Amino acid sequence: MLEPIEPSTERSESENASAPNGSDDALHAPRSERSGRSDTWRREHTDIPDRTFPLNAFHIRESNPDMFCIPPHWHEHLEWIAIAQGRFSVQVGASLRELSAGDCAFVNAAQLHAAFPLEPGSSLHALVFGEALLRNHAIDHTETRYVRPLLEGRLGLRSFYEKETAKRIAPQLLSIVDEYRDAAPGYELLVKASLLAALGLALRESSADREREPSGRDDTGNTEKKASYIRCCCI
Numbered sequence: 001m002l003e004p005i006e007p008s009t010e011r012s013e014s015e016n017a018s019a020p021n022g023s024d025d026a027l028h029a030p031r032s033e034r035s036g037r038s039d040t041w042r043r044e045h046t047d048i049p050d051r052t053f054p055l056n057a058f059h060i061r062e063s064n065p066d067m068f069c070i071p072p073h074w075h076e077h078l079e080w081i082a083i084a085q086g087r088f089s090v091q092v093g094a095s096l097r098e099l100s101a102g103d104c105a106f107v108n109a110a111q112l113h114a115a116f117p118l119e120p121g122s123s124l125h126a127l128v129f130g131e132a133l134l135r136n137h138a139i140d141h142t143e144t145r146y147v148r149p150l151l152e153g154r155l156g157l158r159s160f161y162e163k164e165t166a167k168r169i170a171p172q173l174l175s176i177v178d179e180y181r182d183a184a185p186g187y188e189l190l191v192k193a194s195l196l197a198a199l200g201l202a203l204r205e206s207s208a209d210r211e212r213e214p215s216g217r218d219d220t221g222n223t224e225k226k227a228s229y230i231r232c233c234c235i
Helices: 141-151 169-182 187-212 220-234
Strands: 055-061 070-073 078-085 087-092 095-100 104-107 113-117 123-129
Touching: 055 169, 078 087, 078 095, 078 113, 078 169, 087 104, 095 104, 104 169, 113 123, 123 169, 141 187, 169 187
Parallel strands: none
Antiparallel strands: 055 123, 070 113, 078 104, 078 123, 087 095, 087 113
């Protein structure tokens, strides 16, 4: 169980997530190709306090013995991971990367992910959110060119953003943490704006990767091997 950041306003009951597991590398395969998963991979029923605004923020700290890592799991929601202090070994799909303070990672829906601290004092923020916060009821360019293709796996997005590539994305994510925690009037608008800004900046950084690296099906054995490694570290 992760430690949520409690907003100052009262929220409703949590909603459950459901879906199969995700892709194999830094680019995300279509959900139809991400459906094959091992039964040992753990589905998380993420606590989303308000169904009308599907977001929750979790603070993972190496100093907290109960919540010092993110064990391997998957859920239907999307997620951003922002490293606040220290270093973490972060897994997204079958890829492992060492991320430092200021770096971040994107997790698509139904994708296996995990994070383990590598030094004392390390901490991160995990922002778990539903696709409703990205979508529009009207059919406009943001929906047809970006959001729908991303959710359907037709638009690849990098998993990891480090140093220069994270410099503009990470502040958007930390702003979401602050706005969600304080819950001042209008915070929902600012949270949505920052989620869309982070997505737009990530898409720019990912454009070269989409041209170089095609999406592919999971290497299930390799993914399970890496998942087992982090699972052992988190015990």
